[in-house]
Amino acid sequence: MTTRRNFLRGIGGAVIGLPLLPSLRARAQGAAPKRLVFMYAPNGVPVQTWWPTPGASVRDFTLNEVHASLERYKGEISFVGGLDMAALGPGGPHARGMGTALTGVELQSGTMPSNNGQLAGWANGSSLDQHLVQRLEPGTPFPSLQLGVRADNFRSTNMSRLSYAGPGQPLSPISEPRTLWQTLFPGAALRPEDETLQLRVMDAVRAQFSALRRQVPSDEREVLDQHQARVVELQSRLAQQTGGSGNGCAAPTEPMVADVNGDDEPDVDNDATMRRVAELQIDMLATALACDLTRIATFQFSNAWARVSYPWVGRLATNHDISHTGLNDQISQEAWTDIATYQAELLARLVDALKAIPEGDGTVFDNTLIVWLSEIAVGNTHTHTNMPYLLAGDLGGTIRKGEFNSFSGRYHNDLLVTLMNAMGVDGDRFGNPELCQGPLSILN
Amino acid sequence: MPLRLLVFPGLLALAGACVPETLGPPTPTPGAQSASPPGDTLDQGIPTGPAPLRLLTRAEYAATVKALLRIEDADEGLPSENQVVGFDNFASANAATPTHVEAYQRAAVRIADHAVEDLVGLTGCEENADCAHAFIADFGRKAFRRSLDPEEEVLLRSVYDDLASSQGHRAGVVGVLQAVLQSPQFLYRVETGPEEADQNILALNGPALATRLAYLLWNETPDEALLDQAEGGALSASEGLSAQARSMLSDPRAREGMENFYAQLLETKNFDSMTKAPQLYPRFAPDVALELRASLHAYMDHVLLDPSGGWSTLFAGDQVWATPRLANIYELPTPTSGALGPVSGGVKRTGGLLTQPALLALLAKPDRSGPIARGVFVLERLLCQHLQSPPPGTPIVPPEPVFDRTTRERFEQHTEDAECASCHQYIDPVGFLFEHYDGMGAWRDSENGFPVDASGALTQTEDPTLRGALDGAASLAERLSSADEVGRCMATQWFRYAMGRFETRSDFETIDAMTQSLLATDRFEEMLVTLVTSTSFTTRFSGAEP
Numbered sequence: 005m006t007t008r009r010n011f012l013r014g015i016g017g018a019v020i021g022l023p024l025l026p027s028l029r030a031r032a033q034g035a036a037p038k039r040l041v042f043m044y045a046p047n048g049v050p051v052q053t054w055w056p057t058p059g060a061s062v063r064d065f066t067l068n069e070v071h072a073s074l075e076r077y078k079g080e081i082s083f084v085g086g087l088d089m090a091a092l093g094p095g096g097p098h099a100r101g102m103g104t105a106l107t108g109v110e111l112q113s114g115t116m117p118s119n120n121g122q123l124a125g126w127a128n129g130s131s132l133d134q135h136l137v138q139r140l141e142p143g144t145p146f147p148s149l150q151l152g153v154r155a156d157n158f159r160s161t162n163m164s165r166l167s168y169a170g171p172g173q174p175l176s177p178i179s180e181p182r183t184l185w186q187t188l189f190p191g192a193a194l195r196p197e198d199e200t201l202q203l204r205v206m207d208a209v210r211a212q213f214s215a216l217r218r219q220v221p222s223d224e225r226e227v228l229d230q231h232q233a234r235v236v237e238l239q240s241r242l243a244q245q246t247g248g249s250g251n252g253c254a255a256p257t258e259p260m261v262a263d264v265n266g267d268d269e270p271d272v273d274n275d276a277t278m279r280r281v282a283e284l285q286i287d288m289l290a291t292a293l294a295c296d297l298t299r300i301a302t303f304q305f306s307n308a309w310a311r312v313s314y315p316w317v318g319r320l321a322t323n324h325d326i327s328h329t330g331l332n333d334q335i336s337q338e339a340w341t342d343i344a345t346y347q348a349e350l351l352a353r354l355v356d357a358l359k360a361i362p363e364g365d366g367t368v369f370d371n372t373l374i375v376w377l378s379e380i381a382v383g384n385t386h387t388h389t390n391m392p393y394l395l396a397g398d399l400g401g402t403i404r405k406g407e408f409n410s411f412s413g414r415y416h417n418d419l420l421v422t423l424m425n426a427m428g429v430d431g432d433r434f435g436n437p438e439l440c441q442g443p444l445s446i447l448n
Numbered sequence: 449m450p451l452r453l454l455v456f457p458g459l460l461a462l463a464g465a466c467v468p469e470t471l472g473p474p475t476p477t478p479g480a481q482s483a484s485p486p487g488d489t490l491d492q493g494i495p496t497g498p499a500p501l502r503l504l505t506r507a508e509y510a511a512t513v514k515a516l517l518r519i520e521d522a523d524e525g526l527p528s529e530n531q532v533v534g535f536d537n538f539a540s541a542n543a544a545t546p547t548h549v550e551a552y553q554r555a556a557v558r559i560a561d562h563a564v565e566d567l568v569g570l571t572g573c574e575e576n577a578d579c580a581h582a583f584i585a586d587f588g589r590k591a592f593r594r595s596l597d598p599e600e601e602v603l604l605r606s607v608y609d610d611l612a613s614s615q616g617h618r619a620g621v622v623g624v625l626q627a628v629l630q631s632p633q634f635l636y637r638v639e640t641g642p643e644e645a646d647q648n649i650l651a652l653n654g655p656a657l658a659t660r661l662a663y664l665l666w667n668e669t670p671d672e673a674l675l676d677q678a679e680g681g682a683l684s685a686s687e688g689l690s691a692q693a694r695s696m697l698s699d700p701r702a703r704e705g706m707e708n709f710y711a712q713l714l715e716t717k718n719f720d721s722m723t724k725a726p727q728l729y730p731r732f733a734p735d736v737a738l739e740l741r742a743s744l745h746a747y748m749d750h751v752l753l754d755p756s757g758g759w760s761t762l763f764a765g766d767q768v769w770a771t772p773r774l775a776n777i778y779e780l781p782t783p784t785s786g787a788l789g790p791v792s793g794g795v796k797r798t799g800g801l802l803t804q805p806a807l808l809a810l811l812a813k814p815d816r817s818g819p820i821a822r823g824v825f826v827l828e829r830l831l832c833q834h835l836q837s838p839p840p841g842t843p844i845v846p847p848e849p850v851f852d853r854t855t856r857e858r859f860e861q862h863t864e865d866a867e868c869a870s871c872h873q874y875i876d877p878v879g880f881l882f883e884h885y886d887g888m889g890a891w892r893d894s895e896n897g898f899p900v901d902a903s904g905a906l907t908q909t910e911d912p913t914l915r916g917a918l919d920g921a922a923s924l925a926e927r928l929s930s931a932d933e934v935g936r937c938m939a940t941q942w943f944r945y946a947m948g949r950f951e952t953r954s955d956f957e958t959i960d961a962m963t964q965s966l967l968a969t970d971r972f973e974e975m976l977v978t979l980v981t982s983t984s985f986t987t988r989f990s991g992a993e994p
Binding site for chain 1: 524529549619640725734813990
């Protein structure tokens with residue numbers, strides 16, 4: 005039988021943690037943690053090959069070409085159709101979609117040009133992942149994770165950010181596997197003297213913030229206060245890490261990414277290494293969830309600029325250009341399908357990984373929900389109607405699985421409300437209240 | 449002074465909603481909740497520009513740690529900056545997130561461990577408390593870019609004393625280094641100075657000015673000599689400041705300062721992820737992209753700092769910096785050095801920046817040239833125009849591509865559709881001027897068997913005499929080279945980069961003076977001296993009472 009420990013050794017390498025794993029502790033306390041992962045891919049989907057064919061009942065649908073890799077999990081994945089994104093406010097359609105995808109509100113006015121030149125600022129509210137962190141206070145070493153593959157490719161603007169700690173407060177995803185690895189797996193537990201040292205240092209850092217705060221004009225204090233709050237969070241995490249057991253989990257071996265252009269640096273933002281980087285990031289995400297390092301994560305594949313290209317598909321153009329092509333352009337639609345198929349395989353990889361880790365009587369996947377989303381519906385029309393959503397998992401039986409439901413006339417805010425409820429936070433509104441009717445009828 | 453809005457009512461009537469305008473501070477939405485830090489709000493008649501707290505960028509952090517401790521690549525693991533109009537240093541877009549704070553802590557641990565490998569070399573004295581206390585004052589001054597105040601010295605000494613007493617001298621020094629490297633006084637550019645009566649204006653003190661100078665001109669922290677000058681009052685008068693700036697601009701470190709600017713203006717980080725379709729561009733390889741970046745950087749170094757460079761050479765001359773391999777790809781003479789060196793590009797490369805192979809390759813797609821990217825580059829980065837697109841809700845349905853025509857013919861469909869035409873009528877005629885350069889930036893006379901048509905026009909300029917038909921990139925370069933508004937745009941870009949914010953009305957005088965300086969002397973150095981001696985640079989709006 006595959007034990008959790010064997011699994012972790014299998015994907016990660018040497019096990020350096022202690023026998024009592026965090027989620028085993030959670031089980032001993034009677035409840036497996038609920039986990040929510042958002043997976044983003046840019047520029048909509050190839051509609052002809054992405055959406056399943058509906059059947060006689062909501063459970064009787066047929067998966068389309070893009071999702072062949074998920075056929076074995078068909079009973080555990082759901083599609084939610086018919087939802088619109090209001091995507092109001094300033095900015096181009098891609099920027100508006102990115103801004104509202106997880107926040108349910110519009111972008112602030114601002115000075116960042118979208119790809120079509122329209123100006124906007126950052127999203128004007130917290131994203132659902134951060135709202136859940138604030139409401140649930142999960143107490144994990146990392147309240148949430150933002151990670152990605154080439155999330156800062158081309159330009160880092162409101163077209164490149166999904167998670168917001170609050171209005172105008174975008175969170176940067178980590179796209180470098182080595183940085184993610186160093187963040188999640190700092191190594192063996194700190195020696196007691198290092199713990200003493202680092203915590204003493206953090207006290208001094210906080211004192212330095214307090215001293216500076218008294219010297220600057222009041223309009224600069226907000227910046228310092230926010231930064232200081234992060235320092236306090238870090239200090240408490242360091243104290244956990246140094247509690248004598250490290251994070252109690254397996255550290256994968258150091259992730260290596262090739263140097264493609266010969267400048268002696270790993271190329272993490274390059275077509276040639278993209279697949280490798282994606283696999284490393286997915287695997288570390290799976291480990292982080294399994295080890296209860298975090299329960300809430302966003303995984304961002306590139307960004308809405310989508311200047312990445314896929315050397316193995318039939319047409320070497322950028323993701324963005326391919327997404328722009330018309331439905332009758334057969335060569336480009338095939339390339340678009342190949343791209344989406346590859347991205348669906350990343351989802352399958354995460355499902356595979358989570359299903360391989362035992363938890364309670366089942367696996368970690370049983371207590372997880374993965375939500376697949378994009379920032380527009382269709383690349384060549386830039387519409388926000390019938391947005392593509394795929395849900396994998398049922399969050400411990402909280403959400404109905406294996407169904408293809410359609411909710412015409414509802415906004416995606418109601419999906420965000422549904423997910424919020426599924427994670428245990430009550431309420432019938434999220435984001436712009438005028439766009440909300442309440443949770444979708446997919447909750448058990 | 450009026451806002452510099454470029455609006456052309458006559459053309460708007462023809463074109464629908466696309467409004468070319470200068471990009472500047474947004475008008476705040478009344479009642480909108482905004483958590484943006486100060487700096488991007490339109491000034492309400494304030495007497496001098498705001499100075500929001502600026503977090504060190506990764507490039508500044510790395511250069512600073514290298515200068516302080518001789519440790520390279522210290523910025524590893526720090527998150528990417530958010531960019532505003534291409535620049536990575538806008539205070540309003542870059543606040544510290546949890547990822548930043550994690551990364552700063554990891555970096556501080558790593559840097560401190562590395563730095564104490566040669567403890568005596570680091571501190572310059574024996575391993576005792578007196579030595580450590582002297583080190584705190586000395587290192588603290590370099591790291592905070594000013595002398596420590598007594599409370600700060602007490603705080604850092606207590607870190608040392610606590611840790612040294614329990615774990616020894618080395619641990620004490622490690623603790624001090626970690627504390628300094630995570631402190632806001634190090635991570636932010638904190639600017640203070642005496643307040644002028646009743647005006648909410650601070651005249652920046654010497655160290656604050658030295659810091660602005662060093663990061664602008666050297667992309668680096670002020671060194672000890674500069675701090676000595678600053679704390680000795682040498683920067684308090686305009687003559688002292690201009691003399692210091694000239695001296696810094698003639699220092700080799702000025703290359704780093706110039707590079708950090710133009711690399712962002714031209715977005716040359718994107719050479720790292722450049723791809724070209726192998727069946728179309730078989731001579732491309734990822735390391736060719738690195739040579740291209742080196743070529744473009746060498747050209748810009750020449751324009752900005754070489755005595756034979758200067759403003760007028762940005763849009764003239766056929767010099768290209770080539771490696772033997774680039775010379776082969778682009779049919780250029782082989783550089784005599786056998787390594788990267790200047791060669792004459794001949795008649796196909798007479799447009800200065802606009803005919804640089806590397807720029808043209810960068811402003812192109814993996815599988816074709818880039819008329820839109822190239823047109824937008826000229827309008828946005830060189831003319832500081834911004835195209836305000838149709839209002840949200842306008843459907844954007846690009847035409848089906850056809851592969852048996854030229855790129856130009858495919859893109860001309862933009863202007864057949866009224867909605868697309870509202871913006872593309874301004875962009876495409878500029879972008880088409882570059883059609884002799886393919887997706888690699890190599891010259892072509894024909895495409896898909898059809899002759900290349902590189903005719904086009906400049907249609908939107910402040911100065912009406914600049915408008916009109918053109919043919920080819922070199923003709924555009926010639927037209928731009930005589931344009932005052934191109935000079936003003938360059939001054940504006942430098943201003944934004946230098947200040948990490950948009951200009952406000954109170955800064956227009958500074959930008960006017962910078963423009964005059966650039967056009968009159970042809971030297972970027974003189975434009976920068978004008979900037980650093982301006983009110984915008986030497987004072988700041990102090991906001992509310994501390």
